[in-house]
Amino acid sequence: MELLIKNAAVFDPVNGINGDKTDISIKDAKIVSKVSSKATVIDAGGKLVMAGGVDAHSHIAGAKVNVGRMMRPEDSRSGISPRTKITRPCTGYTVPNVYAMGYRYAQMGYTTVFEAAQAIMKARHTHEELEEIPIIDKGALTLFGSNWPTMDFVREKNMDKLAAYVAWGLLASRGFGVKCVNPGGGEMWGFGKNVTGIDDVVPGFDVTPKEIIVSLMKVNEMLCLPHSVHLHCNNLGNPGNYKTTLASMELANQVKASKDRQVMHVTHLLFNSWGGTNWGDFESKADVIANCLNNSDNITGDMGQMIFGSATTMTADGPKQYANAKLLHAKWSNGDVELEDASGVVPIYYVKQISVHAIMWAIGLELALLTKDPYKMLLTTDHPNGGPFVNYSEVIALLMSNKKRQEEIKTVHEAVHAKTKLPGLDRELDFNEIAIMTRAGTARVLGLLDTKGHLGVGADADISIYDIKPDQIDPSIEHAKIKSAFSSAAYTIKGGNIVVKEGQVTATPLGRTYWVDAKVPRQNHDEMMKDIVRKFKNYYSIQLANYMVQDEYVSHPQVIKAGAIPVEVN
Amino acid sequence: MTVITDALCPFCGCVCDDLTIYVENNKITNIKNACKLGASKIMGHHRIEAPMMRADKKSGFKEVSYEEAINEAAQILFKSKRPLMYGWASALCEVHKKGILLAEEVGAIIDNTATVCHAPSTLAVHEKGLPTATLGQIKNRSDIIVFWGSNPVHAHPRHMGRYSVFAKGFFQEKGRKGRKVIVVDVRKTETAAMADEFVQVQQGSDYLVISALRAILSGHADVVLGSVGGVPKEQLVKLVDTLKAAKFGSIFFGMGLTQSISRYKNIDNAISLITELNAFTKYVISPMRGHYNVTGFGQVCSWETGFATAVDFARGAPYYNPGETAANDVLMRKETDAAMIIAGDAGAHFPADSVRHLARIPVVQIDPYWNPTTEVSNVVIPVAICGVEVEGTAYRMDGVSLRMRKMVEPTLPTDVEVLERITERVRELRGE
């Protein structure tokens, strides 16, 4: 199948195209240099064209998301649309059903999304849901931060066995990267406790979060994985936690990246850039965190932007969720996973007139505006913790228009003036920078730049066309038009197929599931497996033979090879 | 002879996965590690051999081809204005996905056996959430275990050995000796007989007893006057102190709470008790799910339709409201004009009024075994046995997803094949 997109106002930061009119040739799911005359032509008519959106952190599939659905029939009934000839029925707003996940991302021009966290023991469930999410390519980050094997090998300072365990864990869970959530805290939540900082010792395992973070970074680079360690810092959601975040980011200097990307990605920084000591003196420290990012070249982050209205917080940070539920008098689900991690799900409603919420909202935007290089601050809402992903266009419009920000600031609690720097920030991001934060940057952070996030020859033919002419619009003034254009793509093309036209889904092919097959020396694997076999014999409640995700659960795999190479430890 | 190790049991919510199955020329000859329930199902029983049909319920069945039976099933569902598709719990998740698609196509209500089992627990989760953990967390850490309105000796025979009371774990090396077991029930069951403490409550008073415990826990013992639900106040106060002293407490609950007066509020109250106990120490609560894959239907139905049970597709989009859209709701109102009963036995497990209505409408049964539902069916389509002859996904009572093994080759079509062919036929009837 051949396709030719003409007269496209292309923003492709990776290939240095900054809005100039170009043609894009597509043949059999790939971008090529030219096509035959038989190609179907789409005349973009000068409209904005970018690579398909890439989302590096979104809770779209697995046990947590499904607990959210079971807890919130009131959410499921709020986003219902009946089935059509092409689409299955859709439900939900903060926790959509699997079909709505695929359709709604595609309608926004997104074509690749990564589930933010899966425990290995529950990965089969994650993949069952990924298998039913239509259109988008996808993958899942596997939790390692509180796993008993991780902590044992970190204590033994045995990086070979830890690297073997991470490689095996990615195979067992068909995972894409290493996720580290409130390291050590998941284990302590097993008895209702938590770590308070990166130097606390985890009882029964005699390791600290610092050692866990550094060790996981080392083995991540030893294995030359496409993505870096994806870190959810300790102390999330507590006033004054910016100090823990800074101390955690410091650790990035202890390991050198094995590829041309960051060595640490710190996720949903909105929840980890908090100053003050309590809810009374709570304030933003986004500037300090942004400054740290600006001064380092081996760390990236993502916003976790908050959207006012209904949201559902879900995270492996079990202790945080218990505290949240108690604070909010909200319904609370908890999901400890034996030998691996914790999790919690709590609905929340963000209100403009609540000072803490208004400050949180401002922190997310400050992070994006104060971090100079957009490659270092990806656009996410930590869906659905900050808010549902369908609101990305709201975030884009806010970042591109100070006028919109000032209008919004008038409607929120005035604490944003005293407790954040947002009102004084007049930076307005352009289409190029937005393309970095939503495509190029995310693909680079994930280590997928060879095929994703850009429109050069050889890239996957994932393309989105938006109904705005970049040279005839002033995003600062016409921010409403920016918002509506980015919320509903004129065209979304996935793997060379037109899947969305004028915001309507026209085709629902199944995307591929990315996972990483990392090879380690045989004897390291065998040595590590001795420990794993013992743990299954004594402590797991299922047999080892029934633990690993089978092939039947990844029907369209995209396997990325990786493997152990010696890494410089400075 | 082939030997299958680490095989999974397709009977109850424990889904024990350490069975050894011995097979000789496609026959299971011996099983190791299964309890009486698992062994009975895996060793197998008399099966319906071929599809059969009859026009009226009183006459005998006539053997027919799969083609005829499937066509008749499709006709019944296609013509129906208010079809019910019930059962699912003894089938694999792959079957559930086909069932939900077919329910969408014919505008049916789809509901599973949880409607007479743990559906009230789902309603409780809507109100309070569910603070729980995988069974291994309890095995490794729990020092206080409570069975409330649940009788695992009879319903989940290996639960106490593999996951709770007797299981040895990382922080619980001594197993039974390191644990305090409390049973709360209206009668002294065999499970109560082996407990350290048996709290006997009057039938139907669980809601009041739980509220009393919560009042005492929150420092308001003064409002609890005299005994509650037949339990003296002193015993309640002592019980709260015992619970608070745990390092990791876990409460397992069953039909004693879900089927008694106050229904889902019994569980939602127990969940609040657990949440409030977490202010003192670590506590989790976990439902003792009956069928090996009733949990699986709730998971698949939630990610596909946004709701876990009782989903009404009449208007082309999922509508959920137990009390209005659950199987016995519509049967009691005599609204259903056709039903498909698959991998579940409404004839045996529904109240008489519901079965009486099933006896008056066209019923399609898809099941390996002859049972009371067969007695009220018009079209009967026998299928292979999930988890024995067909491999696929099931979800354990604690929500852990597992893949069931194929132990022997099937001799009959699978649920998936039958449902796919019915769906195709419905589309043909609709002229697609």
Place this chain on the structure above:
Amino acid sequence: MQIVTIKPRKEIKISVEAENISPDKFGGKTEKDIQSLVAWMGNQKTTIGELFSIKVEGSGPAVDTKIVLEGDFSRVKRIGEGMTTGLIIINGNADMHLGAKMSGGKISVKGNVDSWAGREMKGGELIVEGNAAYYLGAGYRGESCGMRGGKITVMGNALDFVGEHMCGGEIIVNGNTGILPGLSNNGGKIVIGGNTSRPGSEMSKGTIIVNGKVNEMMPVFKLEGDEAVDGVTYKKYTGDIIGNGKGLLYVK
């Protein structure tokens, strides 16, 4: 003034969803317009005209529209859903979700109503001369707020969960109710003429007055003493004390 009389053409056994039977949808409409409004019977999409005979007298906006339902509507759901104004008179029974989410206008029922009558009501008035079933004036599954305003009066009895998750408004049941009236009450007022059981569990605000007998009191209320309300002396309780509830429970 516009009067619309509507009557089932034949007995309805499979429940009909008729949220379009509402002054807001009939006001200012011709008979033909009304007949073409959508209704559902089970999974069959049909029209009001197919299922019901319609007679329209006079014309006028929704506020001046009176709909009179003759015959048996006990299998017709969601009548008056979301109505903001106007009047519905039901001379027989009505099925579930009568007047759900109504914010104005009035519904008066001679017979009985099924469950969820007045669900998530914001305003307006619902009067039932017969009995009500479960979840009278209650919320939807998982919502923290059900009825927020308006008034429901039931002359007969009601069953379990009256006013569940009420945040405002008033419910009066002259007869008995089932168990757990005023469950999770967060600011509504419920008056029960007859007997009830387990009232006010998980109450945080609002008032419940019981003039008959309470078969089972929840062990979560603090007896404050006697107090007269409208000239009648009650035992006054506050609770549910577990969540430091500030609800008021008056029992005769």
Place this chain on the structure above:
Amino acid sequence: MTLNAILITGRTINQGATIENKTSSDYQEATALCELNSKDIGILGIKPGNRISVKTDHGDVVVKLKENNGNPDGMAFIPMGPWANAVVDPDTKGCGMPGFKGIKARLDPTDARVLPMKELIARYK
């Protein structure tokens, strides 16, 4: 002599072991029975193994008497199945779950036979 009791229904190991074999006599043996404690059996004036009729507002059924001294006074237990469900409360109380526990029942000795499964269900046709 009549005994008024509160009926509950639920699983047993034998009911479970025969659940996929409901046409068998084993299933009937396992589920067409009612457990009472010895004191209540005394009130009925008959012995375990004899037959009793169980009547509720919702139906009637004949089952075999079995002794279980775990039951408190006035509590009857019938294993879940078609015999129990002939007399349970169909009302789903607005939540979808019928009343399988806590049903007022009248128990009387009887000579009537226990209907086998097919005949029991045939009553509904």
